[in-house]
Amino acid sequence: MAISNKPIVWGPFAAGGTITAFLTPVLVLLTLLAALGHVPDLLAYDRLHALAGHWLAKLAIAGTVFLSLWSTAHRLRITCYDLGVRADTLVATIVYAGALAGTAASVVYLMRI
Amino acid sequence: MSERPVELEVLRYNPETDREPRFQRYSISCPEEWVVLDALNHVKETVDPTLSYRWSCHMAVCGSCGMMVDGEPKLACKTFLRDYPGVIRVEPLAHFPIERDLVTVIDDFMAKLARVKPYLIPKEPAPQDAEYRQTPAELKKFKQFTLCINCMLCYAACPEYGLIPEYIGPAALALAHRYNQDSRDGGRAIRQEEIAAYEGVWECSFVGACSDVCPEHVDPAGAIQQVKIKSTVDWYKKHLMPWTKE
């Protein structure tokens, strides 16, 4: 038995789980308020565009997107196994690639802001 | 001392005659304060001597009488009949092959337990003519994990062990952690080869069922997460800062 390299995928999962635990509910609340017609000041185009223009904000947003998508991917992978899907390598490839693709997309869009 | 009628629905399996297990109903009368183990003993003594099961201490310290009672992993000596109003379904501990009746094949667990080296590998030899010194704080660090009685209820509760037979499992991992946390021990690197492998802590998805059913409150789930975090920190230190010592 050799020491596994699982920490490569587990580290970001644990970080992502923590970030989403602290941040996601309030962020969902912000977009929910917008959905219900009370658009928070920050979600007005000018303010959000100005905020997202700052390199620090881009870094934070990209980092949050990556960790959120990665922890989602990892949990999905485990859940598939729990539900009896045995093709773990295939599932892992799909979910992690998806997380990386989503992150890449967010980086591309952030660069355009 | 009042008696009440008790209905036991017990899973039977005779490897010499049966192709698969089947349930058998026993109707007996039991004193109010009896546990499931008392009822099984009563059945074996007065109704059906062929019923096979493991038991020993009858006081929840030997870990022999683990079985599924109404689908939950329990120690038969610690499961009170009065808590079960209807028919009580008794089956062998889940996720283990059935040897006969309520007796399971526990070879897998015994092998995995041995693999994690659940004994002191001293950091340094004991002082001449003296004992190892350990502060109360150092003892507290691992005391909780010493309480394991190897009853394997945690293996029956753990869905990952049921799905992934190679998984080392809660009790073995908690016991490895017990020694890793012991200030007298220096064997963590050796144990990491087993518990930080794929079949070690990484198959755990923190369902937490193991800690739920543990009769001794060992909290193997907590132990496993602590090993995961430590293993992760070690891994990143080793690969990102290879010049640092462990």
Next chain:
Amino acid sequence: MSRKPYVRPMTSEWILRHSRYVRYMLREFSCLFIGGWTLMLVWGLKQLAEGPAAWAAFLQWLTSPASIVLHLLTLGFASYHSVTWFNLTPKALPLQIGEEFLPDGAIAGAHFAAWAVLSFAILFLAGAF
């Protein structure tokens, strides 16, 4: 005496065997909503980058019934993830001060308090009220 151990097959019915397994599955499924909302966020970034008109269209989509339902579900599931995560943190990160370990409630409580403070701060800074 011949041995012929019987191996009971493992089907997905284990999930329904006890409420703790159902709750575990709910916790795991929260990732679908958290991930889905994050992908919506990425789409929002795209709209933001394309200009005011695109962003307005995004805000408009947010007001659709489907969006509102998904938001409510996501808020519920994301909160469930947070609650379960913070309650499990003391098990993974026990803190020994002196001889005794800090009670689980203290560690979890500190996380919940930080979560509340952070959330209010963000709502305030975002001009939600």
